[in-house]
Amino acid sequence: MADTSDYPRGSSFMDPLKGILVAYFMPELCYDKFFLDLDFLDVPCVKMVVSKALGIGIILGSVLVKLPQILKLMGARSAEGLSFNAVLLELLAITGTMVYSVTHKFPFSAWGEALFLMLQTVAIGFLIQHYGKRTGIGLLFLAVYAGLLLLLLSPVTPMSVVTTMQASNMPAIIIGRLIQAVTNFRNGHTGQLSAISVFLLFAGSLARIFTSLQETGDSLMALTYVISSTCNGIIALQVLYYWNSSPEHKKKKKKKE
Incomplete structure (x- = not known):
């Protein structure tokens, strides 16, 4: 068995592990604190590692967060109870966050889920139109959105426009969710809204408050x-x-009445 004392400080059989940890979870200073100094209570490093782990977890979860909603729509072949306007406003907020983060060169772990949420939200928007027998409008929606996204990510778009988009996220999120909440209230049910997707989105947004403050220090993102x-x-x-x-259930109740 090799004597680990023969290895110089900072270079050992743990180098492959160090490469992974430093690349994705912590700076080299924190690696040294934890694995060389055995100081596991260094608060700044603990916060950084927790933030990175949460960020990666959120991104991995976001790949599937709206899949239950998409599968529920496709299974029912109906988009009853879902508001297309609410989806558009949610898409505006997601796009604003993604474009703002890319242009400010924030680490992917701080915003990566926006990319996957955007793709899934676009799919939901198309399905709402498709199952509403408006497939042509759905295809136009996809084409227009793709064009706008390319324009926003190009150097042509001024930084002031990108910042304004991010600032507009707050009213967009509020109005979009209120539209969906009012739709649910009027219907007396949540229709084809997926409970799994709703709860995952809630948990993810809560965790992002901490990670956005820790990794970007941007108060606008955190708010x-x-x-x-x-x-x-x-x-x-x-x-x-x-x-x-x-x-x-509601239809049966009305028939009885």
Whole structure:
């Protein structure tokens, strides 16, 4: 068995592990604190590692966060209970965050889920139009959005426009979620809204408050996630409140009356 004392400080059989940890979870200074000095209570490093781990976890979760919603729509072949306007406003907020983060060169772990949420939200928007027998409008929506996204990410777009978009996220999130909440209230159920997707979005936005402060130090980003968490929480509460209600249940009730 090799005597690890023969290895010089900072170079050992743990080098491959160090490469992974330093690349994705912590700066080299924190690696030295934890694995060489055995100081596991260094607060700045602990906060940094927790933030990085949360960020990566959120990104991995975001790959599937809206998949239950998409599968529910495709399974029912219906988009009843979902508001296209609410989806558009949510897409505006996601796009604003993604473009703002890319142009400010924030680490991918601080905003990566926006990319996957954007792709899934676009798919949901198309499905709402498709199952509403407006497939042509759905295809036009995809084409227009792709063009706008390319324009926003290009050097042609001034930084002031990007910052304004990020600032507009807050009213967009509030209005979008209120539209969905009002739709749920009027229907007396949450329709084809996926409970799994709603709860995952709520949990993710809560965690992002901490990671955005820790990794970007951008108060505008953090405030956006505070607003997002509050609005997602309202929808999550509605899902719980209308848990035993469904479109079919409401139809049966009306027939009895």
